[in-house]
Amino acid sequence: MTSTEVRPVKTGRAGYLFVAGYTVLLLAFGVVPTGYAVYLAFTNDHGQFVGLGQFSRVAGDFRFGPAFAHIAVYLVMWLVLVIVLTVAVAILLRGLARRSVSALLRFLFYLPGALAGVASVLVWLFMLDPSVSPASSLLSALGQGSFEQVLAPGHLPVILVLIAFWTGAGGWIVVMYGALNNIPDDVLEAARVDGAGGWRTAWNIQLPMIRKWIVYMAILAFAGGTQLFVEPQLLQTASLQRISPTWSPNQLAYVLAFQHGDFNGAAAVSVFLLVLGLIAAALLVTRSGLFKVED
Numbered sequence: 001m002t003s004t005e006v007r008p009v010k011t012g013r014a015g016y017l018f019v020a021g022y023t024v025l026l027l028a029f030g031v032v033p034t035g036y037a038v039y040l041a042f043t044n045d046h047g048q049f050v051g052l053g054q055f056s057r058v059a060g061d062f063r064f065g066p067a068f069a070h071i072a073v074y075l076v077m078w079l080v081l082v083i084v085l086t087v088a089v090a091i092l093l094r095g096l097a098r099r100s101v102s103a104l105l106r107f108l109f110y111l112p113g114a115l116a117g118v119a120s121v122l123v124w125l126f127m128l129d130p131s132v133s134p135a136s137s138l139l140s141a142l143g144q145g146s147f148e149q150v151l152a153p154g155h156l157p158v159i160l161v162l163i164a165f166w167t168g169a170g171g172w173i174v175v176m177y178g179a180l181n182n183i184p185d186d187v188l189e190a191a192r193v194d195g196a197g198g199w200r201t202a203w204n205i206q207l208p209m210i211r212k213w214i215v216y217m218a219i220l221a222f223a224g225g226t227q228l229f230v231e232p233q234l235l236q237t238a239s240l241q242r243i244s245p246t247w248s249p250n251q252l253a254y255v256l257a258f259q260h261g262d263f264n265g266a267a268a269v270s271v272f273l274l275v276l277g278l279i280a281a282a283l284l285v286t287r288s289g290l291f292k293v294e295d
Contacts, residue, residue, distance in 0.1 A: 034274065036267075037267040037270045037271060037274075038267070038271055039267075040054075040263055040264045040266075040267035040268075041054050041055065041264065041267040041268040041270070041271045042054065043264065044264060045264065054264050054265055054267070054268040055268050055271070055272070057265060057268070058256070058265045058268045058269055058272075059272075061252075061265075063244075063246040063252055063255075064249075064252065064269075066244070066246075066247075067246055067247065067248055067249045067251070067252045068249055068272075070156070070157065070247055070248060071225070071226060071228065071248055071249055073157045074157045074160055074161060074225060074228065075222060075225045075226065077157055077158070077161045078160075078161050078164055078165070078221065078225050079218060079221055079222060079225070081161060081165055082164075082165060082168065082169055082172060082217070082221050083214060083217065083218060083221070085165070085169065086169050086172040086173050086176055086217070087176055087207070087210075087214060089109070089169075089173050090173050090176035090177045090179075090180055091176075091180065091202050091206055093105060093106060093173070093177055094177060094180040094181070094206075095198060106170075106173065106174055106177060108170075109169065109170035109173050109174070110170040110171060110173075110174055111170065120163055120166065120167045120231075121163060121230065121231050121234045121235065122234075124159070124162070124163050124166070125234075125235075125238055128147070128150045128151070128159065129147045129150070130144060130145055130146060130147065130150065131146075131147065148239070148242070151235060151238060151239040151242065151243070152242075153239075153242065153243050153244070153247075156232065156235065156243060156247065159235065160228065160231050160232065160235075163231055164224075164225070164231075168221075168224070172217055172221075175213065175217065176210065176213060176214075176217070179210040179213040180206060180210060182209075182210075183205070183206060183209050183210075187205060187209075188201060188205065188206075191204075191205055211288065212288065212289075212290050215284050215285070215288040215290050216290065218284055219280070219281045219284050219285070222277065222280050222281070222284075223277045223280075223281070226249070226273050226276060226277055227250055227273070228248040228250060228251075229248060229250040229251060229254065232247045232248050232251060233245075233251060233254075236251075249269055249272065249273055250269075250273070252269055253265075253266040253267075253269040253270055254266070256269065
């Protein structure tokens with residue numbers, strides 16, 4: 001081989017090597033636990049197949065309906081807020097003339113996401129306590145004069161949405177900003193030449209061209225929203241048990257498994273959540289053509 005010849009790079013084995021670690025973790029902490037949960041959901045304590053018996057039993061539990069109703073209210077608020085505001089902020093950042101300001105703002109938006117869920121709740125407990133919160137005047141103006149009033153059970157969906165948006169929106173803003181950067185500048189320039197303002201450009205060009213990214217965000221935001229556990233669990237403790245310990249389906253599954261020893265019922269609740277997430281993802285994927293290859 002002469003010095004000018006280039007040896008071909010074998011990428012097949014390298015690709016498998018790169019995904020091997022993730023595949024092992026996915027199997028160990030994703031596929032295997034899911035399969036075991038499905039097995040438990042269709043059997044009883046003695047390993048006997050009971051069909052849909054576990055599902056009908058937990059669905060008849062008086063705590064099942066409220067838990068799923070709570071998560072439904074939360075999901076509607078969370079999805080609307082995260083989709084509308086993150087996309088809007090990303091479009092505004094993309095339109096900033098000074099790139100340095102845009103980069104600084106993206107960094108600041110992303111910072112809260114560096115906090116773990118527990119730390120985020122603790123920060124918000126401080127912010128929601130009128131006696132120590134820097135926003136105490138705002139809380140008072142809203143008629144919330146005490147910590148007990150703020151953590152009233154009816155306020156929990158709003159509080160959880162605020163916590164989730166504060167911690168998760170920054171990452172999605174960065175993702176949406178990256179998607180907007182994939183739009184060719186000549187397309188945007190042509191729109192400006194045709195007289196399209198910022199609103200019409202965003203509505204008719206930018207949003208359609210990042211539609212698949214928005215659907216991708218909606219799927220992951222929905223899946224994450226159904227898994228609420230740490231946040232309501234800590235708020236339930238902070239409220240001195242005024243909030244139900246089975247406020248979310250995951251909390252209900254936890255109570256069934258570790259307080260009542262009903263692992264089969266807890267697995268049935270988990271499978272309910274799994275099916276709910278799969279249905280939502282399937283609807284979004286099929287209606288949006290997320291994986292459709294464009295010519």
